[in-house]
Amino acid sequence: MDRYLIDGHKLTYHPDRVAALMAAKDDWEKAKGVYPIYMEVAPVGACNHRCVFCAVDYIGYKTRSLDMALMRERLPEMGRLGVRSIMYAGEGEPLLHKSINELIATTKRAGIDVSLTTNASVLPRGFLDEALPHVSWIKASVNAGTAETYSAIHRTKAAHFDAVIANLTQIVAKRDAAGIDCAIGAQILLLPENAAELRGLAQICRDIGLDYLVIKPYSQHNFSLTKVYEDLSYSSPEEIQARLSDLNTERFQVICRTKTMKKYGEQERHYGRCYSVPFLWGYIMADGTVSGCSAYLLDERFEYGNINEATFQGIWEGEKRRQGFETLKTLDIAGCRRNCRMDEANRYLHALIDEPPPHVNFI
DSSP, rough: OOOOOSSSOOGGHHHHHHHHHHHHHTTHHHHTTOOOSSEOOOOOOOOOOTTTTTGGGOOOOSOOOHHHHHHHHHHHHHHTTTTEEEETTTOOOOGSSSTTTHHHHHHTTTTTTEEEEEEEEEOOHHHHHTTGEEEEEEEEOOOOOOOHHHHHHSOOOOOOHHHHHHHHHHHHHHHHHHTOOOEEEEEEEOOOGGGGHHHHHHHHHHTOOOSEEEEEEOOOOOTTTOOOOTTTOOHHHHHHHHHHHHGGOOOOOOOOOHHHHHHHHHHSSSSSSOSTTTEEEEEETTTOOESSSSGGGGOOGGGEEEEOOOOOOHHTTSHHHHHHHHHHHHHOOSSSSTOTTTHHHHHHHHHHHHHOOOOTOOO
8 A cells, every 4th residue: 555645646635725726727816826735846956866767867967056045035935825845856966955954944944844855875964963853755766776786777886875775774763763753765767777676675675664665667758868768668567566565564665656657658648738737836946947847847938937036926926927827728738748747636636627527516
């Protein structure tokens, strides 16, 4: 059982925001005040790895970062406006930000839940005491079960594999000793190069005390420079889950994203319009650009402003987002990334808004 609903969505737990979206729909005056539940934020543009599958390689791993002084203003504002969670990840490695500990603590103080997706190869000084107590979950991208394969896929030193395991071990030990409520897991992007190492990695994750290992499918980003895996397919995901189920314990789960793997092979969308954008989520790049969708970074149609130049409210209720709102009404989503992050949410919203079943009032 996927207790974290990683292979699904959680919009059912936000009826207020869904109701606001449904009430707004095509009315900009109502839509402009519907703020994202969830944001992805890139603290830095730089990354110390060059993974062979990287979706955002086209951005160029630029050495830039969010200004901490500015974020002390923007984060409380975002919390007041209704942003409920931020995942620090993005086009770079978030733990490379020089003030990541303060950034995380400031986010939580603003009433916003915090998570991290990281390669976990670096552990900033003070992180365990200053940041970890404020984090809801950490997911480490560990895309192999041996140092040799890890080095080839992450295109980094083989020693980083041992460093990642050591860092995660430290994080788990601190979490358990201090009684911190933080789920700590890993994910592996299933590729031909690492398919034989799933069990080995799962055993490592279980033995060091992680809560889960997610096995997820590759998804081709439309703008990525890398095209090596664009024809990859997944034929029997249930077999993967079954083969590794003996490793599950009360504390540890192997979560194979079987639903997402099956959907990746679908040729047609099950809905004709994206309702998640520009309503329920958003993205802030390391240069401060606010975008409506991570699958369209650097596409001006989805860029609403920059937090270095305007308040978050001014951006979210501003003219560029209004233009983006109009764009989404007629956007042909057949050209969108397959299995985008909001796919399950969009399926749910489509069923509510466009194709409700008969007799919905007979509850």
